[in-house]
Amino acid sequence: MSTFQELGVMPEIQQAITELGFEQPMPVQTEVIPQLLANTRDIIALAQTGTGKTAAFGIPIIQKTDVKHLSPQTLILCPTRELCLQIAGDLTDYSTYVKDIKILPVYGGSSIESQIRTLKRGVHIIVATPGRLIDLIKRKTVSLSNVHTMVLDEADEMLNMGFSEDIDEILSYLPQERSMLLFSATMPKEIEKITRKYMQDPKEITIGRKNEGAQSVRHIYYMVHAKDKYLALKRIVDYYPNIYGIVFCRTRKETQEIADKLLQDGYDADSLHGDLSQAQRDFVMGKYRNHNLQLLVATDVAARGLDVDDVTHIVNFGLPDDFEIYTHRSGRTGRAGKTGTSISIIHTKEKGKVTQIEKLINKKFEKREIPKGDVICEKQLFNFVDKIEKVKVNEAEIERLLPSIFRKLEWLEKEDIIKRIVSLEFNRLIEYYQQAEEIEEPQESSRRNREESRGKRGDNRQENGARKPEKGYARLFINVGKMDGVNPASLMGFINDNVKGKVPIGRIDLMKSFSFFEVPEELAGKIVNTFRGMYIEDRKLVVQLAQEGERPEKGKKKFFGNDYGNKSKKKKFRY
Structure with missing residues (x-):
């Protein structure tokens, strides 16, 4: 060397x-x-x-x-x-x-x-x-x-x-x-x-193969029903007591919701997304870099350029549609010669994505079962005992207090003291898992797996606009797509440049010649009206509620809606 x-x-x-x-x-x-x-x-x-x-x-x-x-x-x-x-x-x-x-x-x-x-x-x-x-x-x-x-x-x-x-x-x-x-x-x-x-x-x-994932990162996935994803996240975090990780979510709304739930459940977590001011982002990142946060819940856009060497785990709260984004996410761990783990929490509809990502990064995912409650409690307890063994005792500072403490506890046997220390630390965790139902793993149908591995089911749902939007959001169609050079950032920028006031944009699905994007329901009408009658150079721009239209016929220049408006609002779409 x-x-x-x-x-x-x-x-x-x-x-x-x-x-x-x-x-x-x-x-x-x-x-x-x-x-x-x-x-x-x-x-x-x-x-x-x-x-x-x-x-x-x-x-x-x-x-x-x-x-x-x-x-x-x-x-x-x-x-x-x-x-x-x-x-x-x-x-x-x-x-x-x-x-x-x-x-x-x-x-x-x-x-x-x-x-x-x-x-x-x-x-x-x-x-x-x-x-x-x-x-x-x-x-x-x-x-x-x-x-x-x-x-x-x-x-x-x-x-x-x-x-x-x-x-x-x-x-x-x-x-x-x-x-x-x-x-x-x-x-x-x-x-x-x-x-x-x-x-x-x-x-x-x-260094390595093109588009290949980092060699020092293990890739794991857990398959659960969509309704159980947050419960699965909690179990995974509890299973790794010393986790110092980033949880990636799709939308700003989901990011904030997951961070709030984790905080309510007693975890050291905070969110990082585009709705935060620069001062708020700096404050959150300062806490995370100083290890005052155990979990950073972030969108992909907010986490770009994030450079922290000792991240132990990446958790994908669902897989991204753009598989190269997965490479960037997993690259946030296993840095500077250290090892890391990239965990994905998926449902059956995302199984095909795992296969495609494996081909991209030239690595196999390990399928794991969601940890059982008794296993989690055991792992947490032994981690606590390990900390007790390794704690640094400041003899000089506590020496004067020890005689009083010994007198106070002298009626207890050693075993009783240990039991009480452990109970003081873990009663809440033990009680939670004693009462919690085990998370059921969904059954995979072989026919569905074959279809999803070819991308058929997911693509059809996206292309005809039938995917249900996130609760409180409306799904809109726009007749520009990948062939026009559109990417999520340029689409978000175009919408916010033309619609008065800040528009929180959720999920974006880019197709070849058109796209779908989700916005709060109360803003949907305003956005549709803003773009009515607008032209991109000589092409009519169409923005409409997705469920009102139908899939454009292949090979024809047919877009949603029939009213072409007037050309006085002609402008250039800058990517």
């Missing part, structure tokens, strides 16, 4: 990373660092989250920086504020002994005036989210004319979030003769388009 010295890393950086606990380079670092130090122009690196990517590009970027030339030399783009701050913090740590190097995180939700002042004083490396960087460029407060290296980190997530046009715009401000490094966990077609457009004969480095 190579050492950092053998990779060509300068002594100042070696000293800093040694103090940070780096011993040997991880595989992605062994592959990428020499290439960047050798000035390879363009590199595509496919590697899972938590494999040491930041050090792979951060170390050579710091080493190649000319600190005497006080202008932006490297630009690192990433999808979220949280990841932006994480990368900037890591680069600052790696460069502790590199004199005069200036690193600036640029992101929304923070004072732009402060960022402008820092830019005017001069920086060498900018770590940015696309939106805020474009704002600064248009204000003419940042110049990218001297940037020689650009990094796109978590490129697939940026595209999923609808940043394609922003990336195009930012790249137009960079010199033609610059190197580009693209990091991605998966390799969708949109990434391939970027590489063809902006890279010259890029060198591809793959």
